[in-house]
Amino acid sequence: MGRVLFGSEFGANLGHIYPMKRIADRLHANGHEIVFAVRNLIQTKRAFKGTDYKLVQAPFWLNLPGKDINRMPTPSYADVMTRQGFGFKENLSGFFGAWADLTELVKPDVVIADHSPGLSAAIRRRYPMINFGNGFTLPPSHLEEYPPVIATGKPLAPQSKLLDIFNEALSGIGAMPLEFLPQIFDTEGQYVCTVPQLDPYASYRKEQQIGPIEDSLEFAPVPAENHVFLYMAYEAGPDNIILKALQEVGVKTTAFVRDAHNNTIKAFNQGNIEMLTQPADFSEIIPKASLVIHSGGGGTSTACLMTGRPQITFPTHSETGLNSKLMKEHGCAVPVSNQIELEPLVKLLKKVINESRLKSNATKVAQQLAKGSWKNALDTITEHAEQLMDKNRSV
Numbered sequence: 077m078g079r080v081l082f083g084s085e086f087g088a089n090l091g092h093i094y095p096m097k098r099i100a101d102r103l104h105a106n107g108h109e110i111v112f113a114v115r116n117l118i119q120t121k122r123a124f125k126g127t128d129y130k131l132v133q134a135p136f137w138l139n140l141p142g143k144d145i146n147r148m149p150t151p152s153y154a155d156v157m158t159r160q161g162f163g164f165k166e167n168l169s170g171f172f173g174a175w176a177d178l179t180e181l182v183k184p185d186v187v188i189a190d191h192s193p194g195l196s197a198a199i200r201r202r203y204p205m206i207n208f209g210n211g212f213t214l215p216p217s218h219l220e221e222y223p224p225v226i227a228t229g230k231p232l233a234p235q236s237k238l239l240d241i242f243n244e245a246l247s248g249i250g251a252m253p254l255e256f257l258p259q260i261f262d263t264e265g266q267y268v269c270t271v272p273q274l275d276p277y278a279s280y281r282k283e284q285q286i287g288p289i290e291d292s293l294e295f296a297p298v299p300a301e302n303h304v305f306l307y308m309a310y311e312a313g314p315d316n317i318i319l320k321a322l323q324e325v326g327v328k329t330t331a332f333v334r335d336a337h338n339n340t341i342k343a344f345n346q347g348n349i350e351m352l353t354q355p356a357d358f359s360e361i362i363p364k365a366s367l368v369i370h371s372g373g374g375g376t377s378t379a380c381l382m383t384g385r386p387q388i389t390f391p392t393h394s395e396t397g398l399n400s401k402l403m404k405e406h407g408c409a410v411p412v413s414n415q416i417e418l419e420p421l422v423k424l425l426k427k428v429i430n431e432s433r434l435k436s437n438a439t440k441v442a443q444q445l446a447k448g449s450w451k452n453a454l455d456t457i458t459e460h461a462e463q464l465m466d467k468n469r470s471v
Contacts, residue, residue, distance in 0.1 A: 077107040078185035078465035083175075084114045085134055085192035086160065087395075089309050089334070090123055091373045092190045092213070095269065095289035099188060099208075100129060102458045108465070111182050113195075132182075135174035135194070137161050149229025150394045152222035153215045154257055157193055158232040168245040172198040176249050179203055185465040188457070190214075197242060197260045201252050204464035206265030208289070208457055210374040211275030211402075212395045217262040218282055225276040226398050265460050269453050270374060271445055273381055273406055274399055287450025289457075290375055293382045295442040296363035298435050305356070305365035306331035307376055311340070313390055313414055318369060319344045321421040327429055330365070332356050367429055372396030372411070377403060382450070384442030386434035388425075390414055407437035 080103055082096045093114065100110045104127075113134040114120045120131060137160075150156045161167055175198040179187065187205040189195050191213035199205065207214055215222055221235050235257050242260075243253045254260065268285045272278050275285055304327050312318035312333050322329045323344065332352040333340065345351035358379045362368060365385060370376045372389035377399045380387050387409040391397040403409035410428055412421070428434060 077109065078462075078469065079109040079111065079183065080461065080465075081179060081182050081184035081187045082110070082112045083134060083187060083189035083192045083195040084112070084120075085136060085189070085195055086156075086213070087115070087191050089116075090119060091375060092209075093120055093123060094375070095208075096188065096190055097123065098289050098454060099457055099461070101127075102454060103461060104129070106458075106462065108462075111184065113178060113182075132178065135171050135178065137167060137171070148232060150226050151224035151229050151231055152226060152235070154222045154235045154238055155232045156226070156394055158238060162194070163233050163238060163241060165241045165244055168194075168241060169248045172245050172251065173249050175199060176202070176251065185468045186461050188461060193260045196263060197246060197254070198249065198251055200260075200263045204468050205263040206267065206457060206461055206464070207261045207263050208265070208267040208269050208453075210270040210378075210395075211268065211277060211285070212374070212398050214261060214266060214268055215258055216277055216280050216282065217258050217260070217266060219258045219280060220256045222258055223277070223280065226394055264464055265457070267453065267457055269457075271378060271381060271448075271450060273441060273445075274374065274377055274402055276398055276402060286453045286456055287448075288375065288378045289453050290379070291359060292451040293359055293362065293379050295382065295384050295439075295446045298366050298384065298386075298439065299364060302327050302366050302429055303364060304329040304429070305361050305368045306333070307356070307368070307370045308332075308390070309334045309371065311336065312369075313416075316340060316344070317416070317418055317421060318390070319349065321418060321425055323347065323349060324418075324422050325425050325429070327425070330356070330361060366435075372400040372403075374399060377409075380438070381408070381441055382445050384439045386410075386428065386431075386438045388412055388428055406441055408434060408441055410434070 104110050110129040113132050115134050115136050171194050175195045179199050187203050190209045239257045269289050326348050329349045341351045362383045368380050368385045369388045372391040389400040389411045391400045400411035
């Protein structure tokens with residue numbers, strides 16, 4: 077059997093870990109050894125409780141100093157990398173070298189990564205590699221430059237300059253140079269695990285979207301009774317303003333706030349709100365909801381689109397902001413700033429809860445998606461990974 081290295085480089089919380097775990101679970105069940113290199117070991121260890129997967133620290137650096145780092149514009153994926161520090165030659169050389177050394181120590185038969193441009197650039201063509209991700213995290217690799225599809229604003233650095241920095245750093249570790257920057261993800265497998273409505277590169281793609289890694293949900297009519305499902309990390313907006321607003325509106329609410337303090341759970345688990353202490357099964361809870369409130373993550377957004385649920389999103393970074401923007405364009409989500417105050421939020425909630433247009437648009441999107449096939453992503457990626465392992469071992 078083979079050894080699989082999963083790499084997770086960018087991304088907060090567990091949004092990119094859970095899809096990789098689903099692939100790992102399938103490969104492990106087939107007898108393969110699993111190693112994860114992750115940014116947040118503690119959080120991932122909790123998520124992997126009950127498994128025997130090996131966990132190691134992924135190479136990464138903290139964001140550049142400055143309180144306004146998350147407000148820097150990132151028009152293209154090149155700017156996303158620049159904001160993460162990829163524009164500094166000395167740092168990038170050490171970063172690429174660390175990924176190359178780690179893979180040399182692990183000696184994987186195949187590498188599978190999501191949203192990990194440094195790992196992909198450092199080892200492509202050295203090891204069989206599959207990149208997968210949603211529309212945001214896996215731009216097309218055939219383009220000469222990353223298009224400005226993420227946000228408006230001035231680029232943080234010229235892409236030609238970033239390409240020179242990458243190639244100098246790659247040369248230092250004996251890695252293959254890039255002809256153009258998007259070639260970072262030009263590996264043996266590139267799988268866009270989303271639906272067209274959430275792919276900002278849909279008009280640029282050569283490869284097609286194959287749907288989510290998570291179980292593909294089915295369309296379900298919006299229930300007549302108003303029922304909000306709230307799904308957030310840490311706290312529901314600054315000082316849990318969303319929970320306070322839902323409490324004031326009085327609508328029936330089921331809420332899961334990951335890593336919420338016990339005091340928060342006790343304070344809001346009363347009246348119209350039920351606070352969950354364990355993650356909800358989306359296939360059960362979302363069809364029962366008439367409105368879903370979340371941060372705009374890819375997995376939750378996809379589940380809501382496929383089920384036909386209107387959404388309120390509270391995006392906090394480029395990826396969730398882009399998802400929210402795309403869903404707003406389809407008329408099925410309302411993005412809200414984290415700076416909103418309680419009274420305007422209460423007013424917005426009352427409006428959205430009773431707005432038929434949002435429900436109608438969400439239903440139309442779900443009915444469009446129901447005509448496609450979005451259930452093969454997990455099979456497709458695991459089968460390709462095993463083919464690459466077989467080929468690697470036979471060489």
